[in-house]
Amino acid sequence: MGASSHPQHTTSHATPQSRGDQPAVGGDDEGAPLLTVADVRLSFAGVRALDGVSLTVGEHELFAVIGPNGAGKTSIFNVLSGVYRPQQGQVRFAGHDLIGREPYAIAALGMARTFQNIELFENLTVLDNLMLGRQRHVRYGWAQAMWWLGPARREELAHRRHVEDLIDFLEIEAYRKHPVGLLPYGIQKRVELGRALAMEPRLLLLDEPVAGMNAEETEDMARFILDVRDELGIPMILVEHDMRVVMDLADRVLCLDFGQPLVTGTPEEVQQHPAVLEAYLGGGATTPTAPTPTAPTSDAAEEGPR
Amino acid sequence: MKRGATISGRPELRTSYRADMALLNSRPKRLGAGVILAAALAAPFLITDALLAIAALACAAAIGAIGLNLVSGYAGQVSLGHAFFIGAGAFTAAALTGDPGESVYGLGLQWIVAVPAAGLVAAVLGFLVSPIASRFRGLYLAIATLGLVFLGEHILDNWRSLTGGAGAGRRGVIAEIGGVRLDQPTEVAGLVLTTSQQLYLLALVLLVVLAVLARNLARSAVGRAFEAIRDRDIAAEVMGVRLGRHKMIAFTLSSFYAGVSGAVYYTVINQINPESFNLLLSVQFIAMVLIGGIATISGSIMGAFFITFLPRITRELPAIVPFLTAEPTLRDGALLTVFQLEAILYGVLIVGFLILEPRGLYGLWVRVRNYWKGWPFTY
Numbered sequence: 001m002g003a004s005s006h007p008q009h010t011t012s013h014a015t016p017q018s019r020g021d022q023p024a025v026g027g028d029d030e031g032a033p034l035l036t037v038a039d040v041r042l043s044f045a046g047v048r049a050l051d052g053v054s055l056t057v058g059e060h061e062l063f064a065v066i067g068p069n070g071a072g073k074t075s076i077f078n079v080l081s082g083v084y085r086p087q088q089g090q091v092r093f094a095g096h097d098l099i100g101r102e103p104y105a106i107a108a109l110g111m112a113r114t115f116q117n118i119e120l121f122e123n124l125t126v127l128d129n130l131m132l133g134r135q136r137h138v139r140y141g142w143a144q145a146m147w148w149l150g151p152a153r154r155e156e157l158a159h160r161r162h163v164e165d166l167i168d169f170l171e172i173e174a175y176r177k178h179p180v181g182l183l184p185y186g187i188q189k190r191v192e193l194g195r196a197l198a199m200e201p202r203l204l205l206l207d208e209p210v211a212g213m214n215a216e217e218t219e220d221m222a223r224f225i226l227d228v229r230d231e232l233g234i235p236m237i238l239v240e241h242d243m244r245v246v247m248d249l250a251d252r253v254l255c256l257d258f259g260q261p262l263v264t265g266t267p268e269e270v271q272q273h274p275a276v277l278e279a280y281l282g283g284g285a286t287t288p289t290a291p292t293p294t295a296p297t298s299d300a301a302e303e304g305p306r
Numbered sequence: 307m308k309r310g311a312t313i314s315g316r317p318e319l320r321t322s323y324r325a326d327m328a329l330l331n332s333r334p335k336r337l338g339a340g341v342i343l344a345a346a347l348a349a350p351f352l353i354t355d356a357l358l359a360i361a362a363l364a365c366a367a368a369i370g371a372i373g374l375n376l377v378s379g380y381a382g383q384v385s386l387g388h389a390f391f392i393g394a395g396a397f398t399a400a401a402l403t404g405d406p407g408e409s410v411y412g413l414g415l416q417w418i419v420a421v422p423a424a425g426l427v428a429a430v431l432g433f434l435v436s437p438i439a440s441r442f443r444g445l446y447l448a449i450a451t452l453g454l455v456f457l458g459e460h461i462l463d464n465w466r467s468l469t470g471g472a473g474a475g476r477r478g479v480i481a482e483i484g485g486v487r488l489d490q491p492t493e494v495a496g497l498v499l500t501t502s503q504q505l506y507l508l509a510l511v512l513l514v515v516l517a518v519l520a521r522n523l524a525r526s527a528v529g530r531a532f533e534a535i536r537d538r539d540i541a542a543e544v545m546g547v548r549l550g551r552h553k554m555i556a557f558t559l560s561s562f563y564a565g566v567s568g569a570v571y572y573t574v575i576n577q578i579n580p581e582s583f584n585l586l587l588s589v590q591f592i593a594m595v596l597i598g599g600i601a602t603i604s605g606s607i608m609g610a611f612f613i614t615f616l617p618r619i620t621r622e623l624p625a626i627v628p629f630l631t632a633e634p635t636l637r638d639g640a641l642l643t644v645f646q647l648e649a650i651l652y653g654v655l656i657v658g659f660l661i662l663e664p665r666g667l668y669g670l671w672v673r674v675r676n677y678w679k680g681w682p683f684t685y
Contacts, residue, residue: 081544107546119541121534131527132534136546138527142555145526146519152526153324159527160323199546 032092033058034235035080035203040089042075042259049075050086051259057203057237062229064238064250066270068279071256073239074116077205080237081113082106094202108136110202114192114209116239122181126191129180130166133198134159166194169231170224186217193224197232204228204236210245218245225249247271255279329521346510350503358502359574360618361611365509366570368610371594372520372603373563378592379601380529381556382536384444387435387451388564388591390458393583394431395424395565396479396572397468403480410476411468417481417488417573421512424569425562432561433554440553443539455585462580475579478572481505489576505574512570513607516563521603523559532556533601593652597659599668608667616651620644 033056042050050072057063065073078084080091082103091098098106112133120129137159144152167173170190175183180191189209196204209225210218222245228234240246246253247267255262255270257279263270270276318333320326330336350358374388402420404412415423435454442450463472470476481488481504488504499507523529531552534542543549572578590613598609621644624630630647631640663669677684 083540083544102548103540103543104546104548107544113544115541119538121537121541123537124530124533128530128533132530132542132545132547135527135531140527142523142526142528142559145528146523148329148522148526152522153327156327156526157323160327164323195545 032095034061034094035237036090036092037076037080038090038092040076040079040086040091042072042079042084042086048259049084050079053089053256053259053261055254055261055264057235060229060233060235061251062225062236062238062249064240064246064253064267065256066240066243066246066253067256067262070258071279072259073256074207075259076256077113077207077237077239080106080205081111107199110136110199111205112196112199112201112203113205114189114196114207116207116211118185118188118192120180120188120192120195123179125177125179126167126172126175126183126194127160127163127177129191129195130163130198131159133195134163136199162200163194163198166197169197169227170194186213186220189213189217189221190224193221193228197228197234201234204234206236206238206240208240209238210240210242218242222249327525329518329525343514347507350499350506355500355502357618358506360615362502362506362509362574363571364611364614365506365513366567366574367591367594367614368513368567368607369516369570370564370567370591371598371606371610372517373560373567374591375595375598375601375603375606376520376523376532376563377556377560379595379606380524380536381532381553383439383553383556384448385439385451385557385560386448386585386588386592387454387458388560389583389585389587390454391428391432391561391564392568392571392587392591393458393462393580394561395428395568396578396583397462397476397568397580398427398565399424399479399569400476400572400578401468403482404477405480408477410466410470417479417483420479421566421569425565428565428568429558429562432564433558435561436554436557437550439557440550452585455583455588459581459584462583465580469578469580472580475577478574478576478578479569481508481573489573509570509574512566516566517603517607520563524601524603528552528555536601589652593656595666596656597666599666600664602666602668605666605668608671612667613652617644617648620647620651623647 035055035057037053037055040050040053041048053072053076055063055065065076067073075084079086080093080098082098082101082105086099089099093106093111094109096109098109098111121132124132138155140152140155144150167176170193172187172190172194175187175191180188183191193206193209206225210221213221225236225238226249229236238246238250250267252264253267253270254264255273255276257275262275262279263273265273320331325331330339349361353361370388370392373391374385377383377385399417399420401411402413402415402423403417404410404414406412406414435451439447439450462469465471466474468476486492488508489501491498491500492504493499524532531542531547534545534547535549535552539549594609594613595606596609597612598607599605621632624632624644629639629641630644631637631642632644633640634643634645636643659666665672
């Protein structure tokens with residue numbers, strides 16, 4: 001087949017299309033964190049969804065955001081990807097200000113995400129869904145597309161090779177030409193991860209990647225997330241309710257409650273923090289009996305079958 | 307092994323992405339396309355001129371149906387305004403080819419200049435409408451484009467120097483290429499071609515070229531972006547798809563196809579009445595897309611042929627079905643005229659297909675194909 005080059009090359013072996021945008025994503029502030037969110041405030045009518053949230057994500061970091069339902073976790077993602085526009089605050093990503101940018105422009109800078117409720121294009125095949133992830137690398141226009149021969153075909157072949165690497169990486173070869181809507185849930189989640197990876201992102205936002213999965217699927221997904229970090233070297237922000245996954249994978253954790261940041265720290269620090277325990281377990285839970293690492297898991301599983 | 311080579315005995319094994327992504331990537335597809343094309347080219351010498359004229363109209367309609375399918379089927383932007391762009395193309399081509407001496411505009415240009423120009427004028431109109439249209443979704447877009455039809459009807463009815471005015475109309479598009487009038491029989495290499503044969507072949511060539519171009523667009527990143535917008539526009543934008551830009555491309559290209567369609571259609575029919583470009587025409591094109599198959603190019607063509615030949619078929623029915631008359635008025639105890647039956651059939655067919663086979667004629671074909679693929683098994 002000639003397309004089974006190992007996936008760890010996917011970021012380094014630049015296709016002709018991706019070479020062009022290296023300066024753009026290089027950023028002008030060297031040494032600064034990849035992503036800086038400073039004092040973001042977002043409200044809908046009277047509801048404060050985000051109330052002064054700040055965070056930073058480094059070049060190789062796996063950053064997790066946790067919090068009870070309605071804490072504003074997904075709102076952070078929607079601010080980052082440009083779906084929501086916060087009233088206040090700053091978001092800097094790879095040397096660019098994100099506030100006020102359109103979602104496609106943010107995607108073009110290399111921000112990729114998955115969604116809590118799978119947002120795949122069900123009528124399209126796995127292949128087409130992943131090819132859609134290549135959108136920010138497409139250089140040919142509609143006229144060249146209609147003519148097909150020449151630049152369009154050359155580029156499409158290059159994108160196909162890239163996408164096939166990802167199909168190999170995610171072990172979904174058998175589903176390549178299946179319409180996504182017909183696939184099992186766990187595979188759909190994997191395809192969605194693949195679509196985000198096809199963007200060759202600088203930062204990947206994962207919104208509840210293991211929600212609703214059984215133990216086996218969860219373990220598979222956790223392994224893929226680790227592979228993304230270690231093999232592909234892509235930094236991530238992870239929103240997840242499964243505390244075992246969060247505590248095992250994350251380098252640092254931010255806990256939110258009602259839009260307010262409670263604490264940021266290593267998984268161990270966050271786990272022991274009284275404010276976190278109160279948010280999850282309610283007042284009076286801050287009794288001396290320190291919870292075991294798995295204790296919040298069972299209590300925090302307030303949504304989704306597990 | 308050489309790239310693209312096949313293992314002997316397994317001609318269907320694809321060993322390169324290039325072979326896999328080819329337009330006709332299997333032997334049955336290549337064979338089928340070849341047979342259909344050969345039959346289409348042989349048709350002028352096999353069927354009567356009357357049927358051939360309808361086939362030429364069907365080719366013209368198919369170009370318009372492909373256009374509507376690009377914007378409504380692929381990009382999901384329901385447009386009721388297709389008749390407006392068809393009309394714009396028809397009158398542009400008529401004015402460009404018309405006789406300069408007549409009471410309506412006429413520049414006496416060549417057909418080969420007028421048809422692309424008709425497409426371009428319609429495309430410019432579509433481009434101008436797209437910034438407004440791309441702000442609407444679903445029903446609201448349908449209503450907004452509906453307004454376009456009424457606006458167009460009013461303008462065409464009253465712009466007498468271009469259209470001849472309501473009730474009068476003007477002469478259709480004159481097909482003159484390099485001094486050869488195609489609306490008169492011509493001798494080519496010892497073979498006399500009738501008007502219908504010439505116009506059919508002309509329309510067929512245009513249809514094949516435009517259909518292949520549209521198919522290429524549909525399988526490219528642009529086509530994928532269209533479908534992404536149709537299915538989930540917010541997710542599409544987060545994936546890097548520029549909504550406004552792609553809706554603009556869809557509207558503009560769709561209008562171009564509509565303009566060419568109008569120009570070719572009224573090359574075959576030699577009288578244009580401004581009242582023709584009404585809501586019913588738009589609905590007919592929607593019927594072609596729905597009955598043919600949403601988001602398929604071949605379906606658009608099938609749907610256009612089906613709808614265009616429908617009146618010809620219903621006209622035969624009074625001979626078989628009682629209480630049906632071919633007269634325009636009800637007489638001699640008839641309950642239904644063929645014209646009423648046609649109107650009813652559009653509705654019944656649209657509803658029937660939506661319920662029973664939403665993938666349209668294309669879907670029926672897929673069923674037949676899958677049955678024979680699996681034969682003698684049913685799975």
